[in-house]
Amino acid sequence: MENILEVKNLCVTFRTSGGKLHAVRDISFSLGRGETLAIVGESGSGKSVTSRAILGILSGNASVEDGEILFCGKNLLTLGERELCRIRGDRISMIFQDPLSSLNPIVKVGRQICEAMLLKGICDRRAAKSRAIRLMEEVGIPEPCLSFDKYPFEFSGGQRQRIVIAIALAADPELLICDEPTTALDVTIQAQILELIERLKRERGLSVIFITHDLGVVASVADKIAVMYAGKIVEYGLCDEIFYEPCHPYTWALLCSTPDLDTQDRLESIPGVPPNMLNPPQGDAFAERNRYALKIDFEEEPPFFAVSPTHSAATWLLHPDAPRMEMPEVLRQRIKKMKEATNG
Amino acid sequence: MDNSCVLRVSHLSQGFKTPNGTLKAVDDVSFEIKKGEIFGLVGESGCGKTTLGRTVIKIYDCTSGDVYLGSRRICAGTEQYRDKIAKARRICDGEIRVIKENQSLSSDEKSKKIQVLKKELNDSIQKYKSEIRKAKADQKRQRAIRQIQMIFQDPVSSLDPRMTVKEIISEGLIIGGERDKSEIERRVFEMLRLVGLSPEHASRYPHEFSGGQRQRIGIARALIVDPELLIADEPISALDVSVQAQIINLLGDLKDRLGLTVLFVAHDLSVVKFISDRIGVMYKGKIVELAGSDELFLRPMHPYTRSLLSAIPLPDPHYEKHRQRQIYDPSVHSYGTDKPSMKEILPDHFVYCNQKEFKSLKEEYPT
Numbered sequence: 043m044e045n046i047l048e049v050k051n052l053c054v055t056f057r058t059s060g061g062k063l064h065a066v067r068d069i070s071f072s073l074g075r076g077e078t079l080a081i082v083g084e085s086g087s088g089k090s091v092t093s094r095a096i097l098g099i100l101s102g103n104a105s106v107e108d109g110e111i112l113f114c115g116k117n118l119l120t121l122g123e124r125e126l127c128r129i130r131g132d133r134i135s136m137i138f139q140d141p142l143s144s145l146n147p148i149v150k151v152g153r154q155i156c157e158a159m160l161l162k163g164i165c166d167r168r169a170a171k172s173r174a175i176r177l178m179e180e181v182g183i184p185e186p187c188l189s190f191d192k193y194p195f196e197f198s199g200g201q202r203q204r205i206v207i208a209i210a211l212a213a214d215p216e217l218l219i220c221d222e223p224t225t226a227l228d229v230t231i232q233a234q235i236l237e238l239i240e241r242l243k244r245e246r247g248l249s250v251i252f253i254t255h256d257l258g259v260v261a262s263v264a265d266k267i268a269v270m271y272a273g274k275i276v277e278y279g280l281c282d283e284i285f286y287e288p289c290h291p292y293t294w295a296l297l298c299s300t301p302d303l304d305t306q307d308r309l310e311s312i313p314g315v316p317p318n319m320l321n322p323p324q325g326d327a328f329a330e331r332n333r334y335a336l337k338i339d340f341e342e343e344p345p346f347f348a349v350s351p352t353h354s355a356a357t358w359l360l361h362p363d364a365p366r367m368e369m370p371e372v373l374r375q376r377i378k379k380m381k382e383a384t385n386g
Numbered sequence: 387m388d389n390s391c392v393l394r395v396s397h398l399s400q401g402f403k404t405p406n407g408t409l410k411a412v413d414d415v416s417f418e419i420k421k422g423e424i425f426g427l428v429g430e431s432g433c434g435k436t437t438l439g440r441t442v443i444k445i446y447d448c449t450s451g452d453v454y455l456g457s458r459r460i461c462a463g464t465e466q467y468r469d470k471i472a473k474a475r476r477i478c479d480g481e482i483r484v485i486k487e488n489q490s491l492s493s494d495e496k497s498k499k500i501q502v503l504k505k506e507l508n509d510s511i512q513k514y515k516s517e518i519r520k521a522k523a524d525q526k527r528q529r530a531i532r533q534i535q536m537i538f539q540d541p542v543s544s545l546d547p548r549m550t551v552k553e554i555i556s557e558g559l560i561i562g563g564e565r566d567k568s569e570i571e572r573r574v575f576e577m578l579r580l581v582g583l584s585p586e587h588a589s590r591y592p593h594e595f596s597g598g599q600r601q602r603i604g605i606a607r608a609l610i611v612d613p614e615l616l617i618a619d620e621p622i623s624a625l626d627v628s629v630q631a632q633i634i635n636l637l638g639d640l641k642d643r644l645g646l647t648v649l650f651v652a653h654d655l656s657v658v659k660f661i662s663d664r665i666g667v668m669y670k671g672k673i674v675e676l677a678g679s680d681e682l683f684l685r686p687m688h689p690y691t692r693s694l695l696s697a698i699p700l701p702d703p704h705y706e707k708h709r710q711r712q713i714y715d716p717s718v719h720s721y722g723t724d725k726p727s728m729k730e731i732l733p734d735h736f737v738y739c740n741q742k743e744f745k746s747l748k749e750e751y752p753t
Contacts, residue, residue, distance in 0.1 A: 084626040199431065228430040228653055233697040233711055255627050258699035262706035281703045297701055299631035301660035303683055308638070309660070311631030315596045331628075384704040 045112075046217060046249045047073040047096070052109035054091050054100065064319050065091045067273040068108075073217075073266075078243060078250040080260035080281075082296070083270035086316055089253045092270075093219045096251075097136055098126045113217070131158050135210040139222040141202035145194040151205050152190035158212040177208045181238060200231035207238065211246075218243075219251045224259060236263055257296055261285060266352075269293050272317055272327035278346075279353030286377055289355040291334045294369050302376060310370060326358070334359060334367050390456075392647045393419040393442065393615055398451035399463065400434070400441045411437040413671035414451070416728065419615070424641060424648040426662030426679065428655055428694070434671040435651045439617045442649070443534050447525065455533060455614065462521035467514040474514075478507040532562060535608035539620040541600035545592040551578075551603055552588040558611045577606040582636060598629035605636065609644070617649045622657065634661055655698050659683055664734075667691045676728070677735040687737045687747055690714045719743070
């Protein structure tokens with residue numbers, strides 16, 4: 043499959059009063075056309091920074107230290123602002139977490155949807171309006187002709203997110219980056235938005251990067267999953283591989299720490315807090331909080347070990363000399379139950 | 387377990403005045419919380435679950451209905467009595483008109499009858515007015531509220547950044563009249579240890595802590611006055627995934643150790659299921675279903691509950707890809723003449739339904 047996006051050895055740092063903050067440390071991934079990649083991690087793991095680096099909208103104190111971001115073979119990091127502008131919004135667009143703060147409260151939503159088309163010179167004002175109404179219909183806004191002249195505050199949270207999606211789709215992008223698009227929403231609305239993104243992806247052949255902290259959310263939408271921790275990808279694989287055969291202790295811990303509907307016993311929480319990225323720890327960043335940490339975890343950073351051609355994880359546990367560790371009992375039971383449910 | 391009831395909410399309504407009339411955020415809600423129980427309240431945003439919690443702790447003055455903490459009434463609305471007065475007036479006026487138009491009576495008889503009616507009306511108005519006075523007096527009594535404490539959603543904005551942790555935690559104790567410095571210190575340290583922090587944290591400021599630790603400080607602050615009821619308003623939704631489990635476990639441990647009674651408000655269903663003993667599902671200001679947590683997930687009866695349960699995301703790709711989501715359509719109910727109310731379908735399983743739905747549910751789930 044042809045890759046629409048390729049990120050190679052990306053490193054991003056921020057200059058802060060406390061020193062250099064290593065937000066993204068040497069990550070690489072690729073995204074095929076029409077594929078969905080989910081980036082999962084807790085806050086501060088560098089998932090949003092990665093997506094902003096792709097769009098070139100990092101804040102002023104950030105610098106990309108190293109790496110390449112190839113979009114259709116073109117390195118976005120070497121492009122000038124003018125050329126980037128032509129790609130941004132036009133071929134890559136983004137949906138942000140909070141639908142209220144990403145809409146302009148004093149401009150009617152119709153005009154906000156048209157704005158991108160007019161700026162890009164895709165069509166004139168009248169054509170833009172009819173296209174906008176079609177878009178609003180496509181994302182499921184009731185009575186699009188009437189809603190065209192409404193202000194953002196007149197819509198509910200879920201409707202606002204639909205409008206944000208319509209704006210993102212206005213210039214017909216090839217790549218859509220969704221940065222926690224459902225975090226501010228309820229379960230029912232969340233399910234609707236996920237179904238919408240899934241449908242748009244299918245109909246328009248979009249490639250999607252889906253950023254979230256909730257593993258449950260991505261099970262329905264992702265083709266590939268990258269689990270990030272402390273600025274690094276710790277596990278990378280197909281959706282089924284991550285959920286049914288997780289290999290990294292952090293992925294185990296993430297899966298264990300959320301209760302499912304059958305959980306009765308105490309939750310297995312992850313002790314401690316993520317490391318301070320001003321001075322990243324030596325060795326594996328997760329070692330401090332890892333029950334399965336080996337001595338070498340504190341001394342040397344683990345490289346990627348391939349589990350299958352599509353699945354790899356950065357943990358010393360996969361080293362041939364490492365002692366065999368089983369995933370936590372709770373998780374094994376849960377996966378067994380899921381497999382039985384699928385087969386039976 | 388002692389089954390005595392800690393909190394009893396009866397027919398509570400909370401309205402807000404808006405330019406477009408009154409908005410009923412909570413509409414005639416009744417439930418009980420027993421001692422040592424965690425009662426979960428779920429629903430989508432805007433369904434009134436947070437408002438309900440805030441009304442119970444008297445951040446808002448309730449419009450109508452009563453809230454009892456133990457045997458004391460702590461919140462009392464006056465709207466229901468005003469309604470009754472207005473209704474009595476209307477009925478009386480109607481009867482007087484009938485008498486006046488009656489041709490067979492002499493004017494003397496008429497005025498006598500009218501006088502009797504007016505006296506009855508006045509009596510009942512007096513009765514309701516004294517109820518209103520009582521309600522207002524109860525509403526003013528703030529002391530009981532100290533027995534209810536609250537944990538807020540956002541651990542950043544709910545702690546004063548200019549106070550040390552010790553000042554934050556001890557504030558409730560000092561307001562309660564404790565003056566002995568060494569006793570205060572002892573209690574603060576005890577609380578810090580209880581929530582998994584250490585005494586040396588007492589002299590620090592909130593910004594030096596992570597989100598999870600701040601939420602622990604919020605819990606310590608709530609627990610220091612030995613509350614009878616703890617209201618936790620989305621205590622984990624602002625936290626990181628890996629930290630959420632820590633706080634859930636902490637709440638569960640505290641419940642076991644101190645016999646805490648908790649009103650747990652949240653929108654994350656799997657967490658509510660995990661932590662609560664009983665769950666109330668709210669939709670548009672009303673509790674539509676009320677049952678034990680296992681029972682509710684095993685046999686969801688109200689269509690809204692079913693749609694809510696079918697929307698829970700699970701970390702299972704195969705399940706997700708074949709998920710059938712149910713969509714709730716409020717127009718399936720025909721509440722025109724057959725008015726709905728809370729009815730018990732199975733023991734301790736209540737559903738908000740009308741007679742017709744009640745019958746079909748009874749057939750579907752025979753006891």
